[in-house]
Amino acid sequence: MIGNPVNYDKKFKDCIPTLPIKLDPELKRYLNLISGKEVLDLGIGQGKNSIPLAELGFNVTGVDYSTKCLEICKNNCNKLNLIHSDIRTFNIEQGKYNLIHSRFVLHFFIRMIVMRL
Template identity: 40%
Template sequence: MKKVAYDDYYKEQNYFGSPYPGLIKFFTNYYPKGTVLDLGCGQGRDSLLLGEIGFNVIGVDHSTVGIKQLNNEATKRQLTVKGLIRDIYEFPITKNIDLILLDSILHFYKNDLEKETKFARKILEELRVGGVFVNCILKGTTRERILKNIIQASHFKWEILAEFYTEFSESNTEFHLLAIKKGNFIEASDKQDDN
């Protein structure tokens, strides 16, 4: 498998530190504990936590080093967590996925805006009705608005389960956590009536 930049970073164990407190709180209090697809899981910071609190987890990342560390740790702790080396942008979202987690994956910088917008749309489209999309993004009015616009432009109803800022104590930065549940398809005519 091709070496990626993060392979070098992940030589340092726990490179990204601990999960955000708000993310821990949301998933700890979320029921039922189903299957989470953690896209861009890296070394498994979030995947391992979710396995510990009762979720089945599929972690996907392009770093061979990160996925190897995740799988070793999951085996050691006897967790139902499996890491796969894949391209997150192409990974299919099957009907057995209950929740999708993107933690610090979307940034919506100018050079990545088109690619990340297409990626977010793909996730929202492929996620099953009743499934939950959880996104943590660096606090910022513009990037938060872009994500909300993508959600509003989809052809489905979305229920907000959680929306708040959570501090990442290791760098004194805040992240916006948004968790939404997918509802039924909205006909184009119904969408116009709502406006």
């Protein structure tokens, strides 16, 4: 496996930053291209994009390694399907999702690859 998950539970131990829960304009622009309602968010964090998507009627599954982030999501929205898992080993069901997004997550792994070159 490449890289390590950032330990957000440790990061949020003493201070939980509140982030704006607002759909990214880039994602909003492409919503009409999504052919169905099933969405997967790899590294959901506090649900910045996924909470608005769930409120818009999408069936959102959010995966995260941080139990603290999942708890924050759960407290802010009861429409999310939340899974505690490392996305590097998470099994993505073939053909299930109409949109898979992962914002500000994959760069953690890319940084690790660069460091190993």
